Amino acid sequence: MPNNPAWLDRLTKPPEATRSENLRKWAETISGATPMAEASEQHRHKVAGVIQNIRIDPRQGSGCIEATVIDGSGEILAKWLGRQSMSGIHLGAGIVIEGMVGVGLDEEKVILNPEYQLIPGPQRG
Secondary structure (H helix, E strand, O other), X not given: OOOOOHHHXXXXXXXXXXXXXXXXXXXXXXXXXXXXXXOOOOOEEEEEEEEEEEEXXXXXXXXXXXXXXXXXXXXXXXXXXXXXXXXXXXOOOEEEEEEEEEEOXXXXXXXXXXXXXXXXXXXXX
């Protein structure tokens, strides 16, 4: 049986797989960024991705903002302690975060109080 033409593969690929592939390709264009799947614990990493989820928890001291950032290879939870709001942080925003990678309660990768820079995401050019 011959291979499917590339256009047929694109049409039959699930939307999530296409989005992940596009995110991976976009993240690879960010200089110095490590794919999230390859970011190792107890090491400082710079990663680039898109904010998939935001949670504001006012109970932790003076507040906490959590953003789940994805890059098509994996995800990292960026957690800013002592914050109740952050300008520019919204769903779908492109972001570069940098800091020490740790592990949260649910075994997810976490960077506490990362340095960050908002950048145009893959959908915005």
